[in-house]
Amino acid sequence: MIDRPxxxxxxxxxxxxxxDVVMPACEGGPQHAARVVASLCRLLAREAADDGNxxxxxxxxxxxxxxxxxxxxxxxTQLDQRLSGAKPDLSPAILELLRRxxxxxxxxxxxxxx
Amino acid sequence: xxxKNAELELGLAExxxxxxxxxxxxxxxxxxxxxxxxxxxFIDIESGGSQQRAVAQISSAANVAVLPISATAEAALxxxxxxxxxxxxxxxxSDDAHDAVGGSVLIAEHVDGVTIPRHVLRAVEANSxxxxxxxxxxxxxxxxxxxAAIDRVPDSVPRVVEPNFFSAYxxxxxxxxxxxxxxxxxxxxxxxxxxxxxxxxxxxxxxxxGDFRNGNIIVDRxxxxxxxxxxxxxxxxxxxxLAYLCMRTxxxxxxxxxxxxxxxxxxxxxxxxxxGGEWRDDAFQWWMVARTAWWGIGLAFQAETFTAGIxxxxxxxxxxxxxxxxxxxxxxxx
Numbered sequence: 001m002i003d004r005p006x007x008x009x010x011x012x013x014x015x016x017x018x019x020d021v022v023m024p025a026c027e028g029g030p031q032h033a034a035r036v037v038a039s040l041c042r043l044l045a046r047e048a049a050d051d052g053n054x055x056x057x058x059x060x061x062x063x064x065x066x067x068x069x070x071x072x073x074x075x076x077t078q079l080d081q082r083l084s085g086a087k088p089d090l091s092p093a094i095l096e097l098l099r100r101x102x103x104x105x106x107x108x109x110x111x112x113x114x
Numbered sequence: 115x116x117x118k119n120a121e122l123e124l125g126l127a128e129x130x131x132x133x134x135x136x137x138x139x140x141x142x143x144x145x146x147x148x149x150x151x152x153x154x155x156f157i158d159i160e161s162g163g164s165q166q167r168a169v170a171q172i173s174s175a176a177n178v179a180v181l182p183i184s185a186t187a188e189a190a191l192x193x194x195x196x197x198x199x200x201x202x203x204x205x206x207x208s209d210d211a212h213d214a215v216g217g218s219v220l221i222a223e224h225v226d227g228v229t230i231p232r233h234v235l236r237a238v239e240a241n242s243x244x245x246x247x248x249x250x251x252x253x254x255x256x257x258x259x260x261x262a263a264i265d266r267v268p269d270s271v272p273r274v275v276e277p278n279f280f281s282a283y284x285x286x287x288x289x290x291x292x293x294x295x296x297x298x299x300x301x302x303x304x305x306x307x308x309x310x311x312x313x314x315x316x317x318x319x320x321x322x323x324g325d326f327r328n329g330n331i332i333v334d335r336x337x338x339x340x341x342x343x344x345x346x347x348x349x350x351x352x353x354x355x356l357a358y359l360c361m362r363t364x365x366x367x368x369x370x371x372x373x374x375x376x377x378x379x380x381x382x383x384x385x386x387x388x389x390g391g392e393w394r395d396d397a398f399q400w401w402m403v404a405r406t407a408w409w410g411i412g413l414a415f416q417a418e419t420f421t422a423g424i425x426x427x428x429x430x431x432x433x434x435x436x437x438x439x440x441x442x443x444x445x446x447x448x
Contacts, residue, residue, distance in 0.1 A: 028145075029147070032429075033428055033429070036428050036429055036432050037428060039432070040428075040431075040432055040435070043435055076297050076299065077297050079297070079299045080297035080298070080299050080302050083299055083302035083303050083305075083306055084288075084302055084306075088302070088303075088306035090303065090306055090307065090310070094303070095303065095445070095448070098299060098300050098303060098441075098445060099445050101300075102300065102438055102441045102442050102445055103442075105438045106438050106439070106442055109435050109436070109438050109439070110436075110438075110439060113439055113442060114442075
């Protein structure tokens with residue numbers, strides 16, 4: 001049994017209520033706060049409906065580029081270290097990895113920015 | 115609002131009396147905004163039989179310590195800018211530590227016009243030449259700002275001590291990244307790129323506004339009416355201001371108009387060079403990357419104040435999900 005509406009539908013409805021009902025009824029700081037919350041509701045609706053492609057980087061992708069193994073957090077830390085210090089690795093493979101990560105995350109965070 | 119603000123009103127009147135106002139009476143008429151380090155209130159001043167609208171920017175005593183420059187130094191800078199022909203509100207009074215006000219305050223005349231970015235864009239949207247005119251005016255104002263005599267800039271205003279603006283700036287980015295709780299590989303990549311791609315061009319240091327963007331300007335029917343918020347002013351590379359104004363994040367959705375979402379770089383550059391400014395393209399591109407990285411890291415810090423329980427602001431929470439926009443902007447330039 002799945003109760004309806006599901007999370008994405010509810011979050012969209014919450015965003016519409018904030019935009020169509022709350023925002024016109026206030027101004028200044030409260031109106032801005034309502035706009036921010038509406039935007040976050042739409043972001044969360046996309047995140048709730050996502051099939052997992054929105055995640056920043058996968059372990060497999062990181063392992064492939066770094067040539068190391070580990071969990072996601074430790075691999076991202078290794079990537080950070082690879083880009084730090086006196087001889088940072090600015091190779092096309094790492095740049096491409098960052099681009100893929102950013103584009104996926106933007107699909108969730110703000111798709112019209114792409 | 116009068117009784118609630120009675121102490122504040124009396125304190126502001128004292129400061130104005132010290133500045134030469136005749137038996138001033140002050141009434142708070144509204145709150146314009148409440149920022150991270152200071153709040154801005156609208157006030158009405160009655161003095162010598164006449165009335166005047168003004169704006170008071172107040173920092174609590176706790177926040178005064180973290181302000182980059184003091185209220186009196188900011189007032190001195192604004193007066194210097196007025197002499198240089200930069201459109202600024204006339205300063206009416208300032209104090210770095212006033213008991214009744216509860217901190218520092220800068221009082222300036224009220225300037226009519228719009229400041230909220232989407233209102234600015236709406237005002238110029240109907241007629242695109244207005245936006246180009248505004249971009250050109252921004253260039254002219256920046257040329258005048260950058261030509262001000264730096265030996266008259268208050269000593270407390272930060273100065274780049276290294277001979278090279280660029281090699282001095284990169285460590286500030288790296289240190290900020292080191293202080294973040296979570297890894298930010300895109301910004302690490304940008305920091306390394308900035309280190310390896312420093313511009314060849316150079317120039318004499320000048321006063322830099324430091325936060326010149328859509329949102330910190332007042333726009334009226336004639337275009338640029340005033341530049342606001344000088345608390346990030348410093349002495350450094352003038353191209354920093356020109357690049358910052360053109361960052362995609364300050365275009366507020368009007369990405370096809372790089373100058374604040376309302377004009378072209380050609381108009382900005384024409385206004386700047388015709389008023390005596392020297393445009394250095396390599397430095398412009400470098401600062402676009404540097405300042406985009408700086409603001410992206412700034413958003414990550416805002417989000418950390420929320421996740422650490424220091425701030426309960428929904429705007430700070432939302433900043434964490436905006437960091438990726440700045441990462442995207444960076445990668446588009448690298």
